[in-house]
Amino acid sequence: MDVVSQLQRQFVDFTTSLYHEGFLDDQFTQLQKLQDESNPEFVAEVVSLFFEDSENLLNNLANALQQQIVDYKQVDAHVHQFKGSSSSIGAQRVKNVCAAFRNLCEGKNLDGCIRCLQQLKLEYSLVKSKLETLFRLEQQILAAGGTVPSMA
Amino acid sequence: MAFRMGNSSTKCSGSSKNCLATGNKFSVLVVDDDPVVQRIHRVFLNRFGFETQVVGNGKEAVDLYCSGASFHLVLMDMEMPVMDGPEATRELRGMEVSSMIVGMTSRDRDSEKQAFMAAGLDDCRVKPLTADIITSLLHQLNIKYQY
Numbered sequence: 144m145d146v147v148s149q150l151q152r153q154f155v156d157f158t159t160s161l162y163h164e165g166f167l168d169d170q171f172t173q174l175q176k177l178q179d180e181s182n183p184e185f186v187a188e189v190v191s192l193f194f195e196d197s198e199n200l201l202n203n204l205a206n207a208l209q210q211q212i213v214d215y216k217q218v219d220a221h222v223h224q225f226k227g228s229s230s231s232i233g234a235q236r237v238k239n240v241c242a243a244f245r246n247l248c249e250g251k252n253l254d255g256c257i258r259c260l261q262q263l264k265l266e267y268s269l270v271k272s273k274l275e276t277l278f279r280l281e282q283q284i285l286a287a288g289g290t291v292p293s294m295a
Numbered sequence: 296m297a298f299r300m301g302n303s304s305t306k307c308s309g310s311s312k313n314c315l316a317t318g319n320k321f322s323v324l325v326v327d328d329d330p331v332v333q334r335i336h337r338v339f340l341n342r343f344g345f346e347t348q349v350v351g352n353g354k355e356a357v358d359l360y361c362s363g364a365s366f367h368l369v370l371m372d373m374e375m376p377v378m379d380g381p382e383a384t385r386e387l388r389g390m391e392v393s394s395m396i397v398g399m400t401s402r403d404r405d406s407e408k409q410a411f412m413a414a415g416l417d418d419c420r421v422k423p424l425t426a427d428i429i430t431s432l433l434h435q436l437n438i439k440y441q442y
Contacts, residue, residue, distance in 0.1 A: 170423050177338050185338060193331045223374050226401050228331035231423045245402070 147289035154280045158294050161277070166270050171233030172294065190274055193232050197267055200225045204260055208253070218256060219248040225263070236266045321436050322346045324364075326356045326383065327372040327399070336370065336424055343429050352376055353383025360392055367436055369396045370424070373411055381414035388415035395439055397432060399424065 144152070161167045178185040200221050207218045226241035240263045247255040281291050323345045325336045333349045340347045348366070350356050352375040369387070373380040384396055398411045398419040408419045418435070420428050 170425070173339075173426060174335065176426075177335075177342055182338055189331060189334055192334055196329065196331050220374065220376070223401055224329050227327070227329050227372075227422055230401070231329075231332045231335050233423075242402075 147284065147287045150280065150284045150287060151289060151292050154277075154284060155292050155294070157277065157280060161273055165235050165239075166273050168233045168235040170231065174232060175294065187278060189232060190278075193228055193234070194271060196228050197225065197237075197271075200228075201260075201264055201267065204263070208256055208260060213251075213253060213256075215248045215251050219245060222248060234267075234270045237263065237270055240266050320344055320346050321367040321433070321440075322348070323368040323370060324356060324359065324366040324394075325349045325370050326351075326353060326375070326380070327370075328352055328375045329372075332372075332422075339424060339426075339429065343426075343433065353378030353380060353386070356383050357386045357390075360387060360390060365392070366394050367440060368432065369394050371396055371398050371416070373398055373400045373407070381411050384411070384414040384416055395432075395436060 174186050174189060203221045204218060204225075207214065207221065222241050222244045226238055226245065229235075229237040229241060240259065244256065244259040244263060247259055284291050321344070323340050325333060325340070325347060327333055327336065327349070328351050333351070337347050337349055345368075348359075348364075350359060353371070354377045356369065356371070357378065371380040371384060375383075378386075380398055384398070387394070387396065395417045396415065398408070398414075398416045399422050400407050400411060400419060401422050403421045412419050418432075
């Protein structure tokens, strides 16, 4: 197998595993379909916006939960935003943790919220690293003169 | 009925699905405070041939209408700072705005959807925005705005 075919095979296997393991859902596929000549870097742009947004939200959440008197409405507002952005890019596991987190906010369960924040940080860092690997594979395929396989 | 856009530079791709019999495009106002959602919605809706404008909360949407802009469709997020979706919807209906206003909720809870609908929505959908949702809204828009 030549280098390009090997890389393409790796890309397909890796992408399939991301969907299989629930890191990504169909919404990510929909984003990829939106990428074209008029928006050639769309997915990478949106994902990097998501990374920035998420890092702010995680900091805001950590601060909000460290207050003497926790404002659960504020915590919930941050989680709501995180849920919205993660569901929009198809980061399914992050979205699911956000859904559970909102219930904990409703119940004003501080310990639960703190544990959930740790879980959220973990899931976020996992999906971030997976997406970075995915983009690296794409770049390698393009650098080797190949085309990125369409998963749609 | 004339529809005017507020200040915006939007790039639109044509789509035969999104044209009235007269050949005009539908205009949409996206009301959402999250930058990721704003970016995705804009490109998604442009792909379906909409002329898209984006604002970050309900008050900005109301202010736009007050300044004389109007849109065929408003996609209204429920939870936003400054002025949330239900309040902005009530204000717009109070101003006799007859645009199609569709709420976007983040949870599929009947109680939430009902409360939001009661504010004056034409329809309420659960995020994320998908091609199926846009197609179905286009269908409703074609019926509503048949000249």
